[in-house]
Amino acid sequence: MKGLVKFEKGFSGVKLTEIKSKALSEKELLVKIHAAGICGTDLHIMADEYPYTPPVVLGHEYSGIVVEVGSEVLDFAIGDRVVSLTAASTCGKCVYCDQGLLMLCKEKQSIGSQIDGAFAEYITIPEKIAFKIPDEVSLDEAALTEPLACAVRCIMERGNVQGGDLVLVSGPGTIGMLALLVAKANGGRVIVAGTKADHERLAFAKKLGAIETVVIDGEESMQRVMENYSIDVAIECAGHENSLDNCIHLLKKQGNLIQMGLFGKDIKFNSDLVLMKELHYSNGFATEPTSWRIALNLLENKLVDVGPLISNRVELSDWERGIQLVKDKVGYKTLLIPNK
Numbered sequence: 001m002k003g004l005v006k007f008e009k010g011f012s013g014v015k016l017t018e019i020k021s022k023a024l025s026e027k028e029l030l031v032k033i034h035a036a037g038i039c040g041t042d043l044h045i046m047a048d049e050y051p052y053t054p055p056v057v058l059g060h061e062y063s064g065i066v067v068e069v070g071s072e073v074l075d076f077a078i079g080d081r082v083v084s085l086t087a088a089s090t091c092g093k094c095v096y097c098d099q100g101l102l103m104l105c106k107e108k109q110s111i112g113s114q115i116d117g118a119f120a121e122y123i124t125i126p127e128k129i130a131f132k133i134p135d136e137v138s139l140d141e142a143a144l145t146e147p148l149a150c151a152v153r154c155i156m157e158r159g160n161v162q163g164g165d166l167v168l169v170s171g172p173g174t175i176g177m178l179a180l181l182v183a184k185a186n187g188g189r190v191i192v193a194g195t196k197a198d199h200e201r202l203a204f205a206k207k208l209g210a211i212e213t214v215v216i217d218g219e220e221s222m223q224r225v226m227e228n229y230s231i232d233v234a235i236e237c238a239g240h241e242n243s244l245d246n247c248i249h250l251l252k253k254q255g256n257l258i259q260m261g262l263f264g265k266d267i268k269f270n271s272d273l274v275l276m277k278e279l280h281y282s283n284g285f286a287t288e289p290t291s292w293r294i295a296l297n298l299l300e301n302k303l304v305d306v307g308p309l310i311s312n313r314v315e316l317s318d319w320e321r322g323i324q325l326v327k328d329k330v331g332y333k334t335l336l337i338p339n340k
């Protein structure tokens, strides 16, 4: 089968190539990939900015159909539509594993960075990390369960949005839109903030249910927002120093600051102001099994509609174009389609 493999350092170390399928062990599933979303993490791995163990098939946001089951698989059958957790292998006996906090296990290995991922025709996964896709959810939508679960982890499990809260989402990219949808599903009234370059994205945020959008381009615009709104929760989704600074300044005293974006480097921020405003700070490292259950529940019950975020569907053979669409910020989620 064909798979997109990171072999070695450099962008030239990424190749679509023929890979051997491994024999299925007793508790594994062979899943035919329906669609696999390109994530910022994939770009970071391609650029050697995120840890990975080569050679490895990239991709961790996917949906698919079970086509073969190991001899001891109990809960899945051929034909089941599935998604799966990213942390495919953990020690199973440390203090974090005990609590179901798989991302925090020292021996964690994830699909798409240490274990072969989803930018391929098929993926082999242990049964224990798979979740069935509810009938009400399409396979395309289900491919966005992973990033949705990241938003759930940050906003519902580690952070907290109460009904009626005024929530500021800073950064109107795919992560920001998912944050908007999850905050709204929890009863938040959401304002989305961006820069001058974000006009189209801010208009889209309104369509998705933001009560207001604001362009923040300096002192005056900040002042205007502070005079007009008392922000209960600010969610940093851009992974940008200025965006974090805006969140800290715009939050009301004792407000909740949630970091969803990754900065990819050391940054400066006004920690004294965080103290003087008595802000609460939280974040989330990808997803845990609990986040997936909540995310699938939100999709099943139509509390969140990720459909409008799917902008591009690109065949796996045309993966370089798919990557370019993400780099050029064309639309929101780009899905790679490995099987016709």
Ligand SMILES: [Zn+2]
Pocket (backbone or CB within 6 Å): 039, 040, 041, 060, 061, 146, 147
């Ligand atoms: Zn991702």
Ligand SMILES: [Zn+2]
Pocket (backbone or CB within 6 Å): 090, 091, 092, 093, 094, 095, 096, 097, 105, 106, 107
């Ligand atoms: Zn462990």
